[in-house]
Amino acid sequence: MAGLAGKKILVIGASAGIGAGIARRVGAAGADVHLAARRLDKLAEHVDAIRAAGGRATAHACDLESGASVAALFEAVARDGEPLDAMINTAAMLWLEPFATQTEDAWRTMIAINLAGAVCATQHALAHMLPRERGHILHVTSTAGALAIPYLSVYSATKAGLAHFLTAMRGEYGRSGVRFTELQIGNTGGTEGGGVVHHPPGEDGIRSIMRWTGAPSMMNVDDVVEAAMYALSTPPHVRLDRIVIREVAEIPT
Numbered sequence: 593m594a595g596l597a598g599k600k601i602l603v604i605g606a607s608a609g610i611g612a613g614i615a616r617r618v619g620a621a622g623a624d625v626h627l628a629a630r631r632l633d634k635l636a637e638h639v640d641a642i643r644a645a646g647g648r649a650t651a652h653a654c655d656l657e658s659g660a661s662v663a664a665l666f667e668a669v670a671r672d673g674e675p676l677d678a679m680i681n682t683a684a685m686l687w688l689e690p691f692a693t694q695t696e697d698a699w700r701t702m703i704a705i706n707l708a709g710a711v712c713a714t715q716h717a718l719a720h721m722l723p724r725e726r727g728h729i730l731h732v733t734s735t736a737g738a739l740a741i742p743y744l745s746v747y748s749a750t751k752a753g754l755a756h757f758l759t760a761m762r763g764e765y766g767r768s769g770v771r772f773t774e775l776q777i778g779n780t781g782g783t784e785g786g787g788v789v790h791h792p793p794g795e796d797g798i799r800s801i802m803r804w805t806g807a808p809s810m811m812n813v814d815d816v817v818e819a820a821m822y823a824l825s826t827p828p829h830v831r832l833d834r835i836v837i838r839e840v841a842e843i844p845t
């Protein structure tokens with residue numbers, strides 16, 4: 593993956609799951625990788641592994657729920673004066689449960705992290721990329737956003753909202769040289785699963801999910817990382833707007 597050598601790449605949500613997988617792979621490809629999430633101890637494990645393999649990596653504590661924390665992250669990433677080539681955001685949380693009894697805290701948290709946090713990070717990334725007329729912004733969304741899955745109602749809405757936001761970004765800035773990719777993914781094992789399913793969904797929830805997915809089939813983190821690496825390796829004159837990657841057993845739409 594020679595194209596990423598020396599590139600400065602920020603991965604938000606890099607302490608676990610798909611974000612950690614992407615961070616390690618871009619680090620192995622020679623990028624100067626900046627890993628962000630709330631848990632510094634988890635980030636440090638990935639930073640150590642990247643450095644032990646001869647790569648460059650830095651950990652940053654950041655909470656996407658806080659605008660000040662996101663601003664501080666971008667300031668820290670810019671401190672060495674080198675331009676930011678790509679921002680990848682994989683951070684999200686989900687609650688799988690009926691909406692009528694979902695706590696306000698749960699649904700507000702999903703909107704705050706999955707949508708508002710993603711929008712906030714995009715605005716900061718643009719401030720770095722637009723003056724250079726170059727940069728790549730990639731957000732991980734979900735087939736839940738496209739399908740609107742029962743018992744994942746607010747989560748689905750945040751991912752659909754993020755997908756629409758990215759479409760609008762291409763309209764506003766598509767000619768600027770900054771590129772926007774939506775990596776829309778299906779069930780993926782080997783992650784913490786969006787903070788784990790916080791409230792057991794019960795029989796109804798499980799039946800609902802099974803109706804959509806057909807079988808408890810999963811991709812793995814590497815499958816998704818491959819797709820992200822392909823997107824990140826496209827040359828600056830290529831727009832890759834959306835990748836949809838999901839397990840074969842998912843609903844055939």
Ligand SMILES: NC(=O)c1ccc[n+]([C@@H]2O[C@H](COP(=O)([O-])OP(=O)(O)OC[C@H]3O[C@@H](n4cnc5c(N)ncnc54)[C@H](OP(=O)(O)O)[C@@H]3O)[C@@H](O)[C@H]2O)c1
Binds near residue numbers: 611682733785
């Ligand atoms: N796994 C799946 O089946 C699946 C399916 C469809 C879509 N997706 C999407 O794929 C992406 C990655 O999912 P995953 O399964 O790899 O999740 P994961 O293993 O739970 O990892 C989520 C990451 O987001 C970070 N994060 C959560 N809240 C944050 C906050 N407030 N500020 C900063 N970072 C925060 C977590 O780090 P800290 O806790 O340290 O902050 C963690 O690094 C998500 O956008 C998810 O919606 C996943």
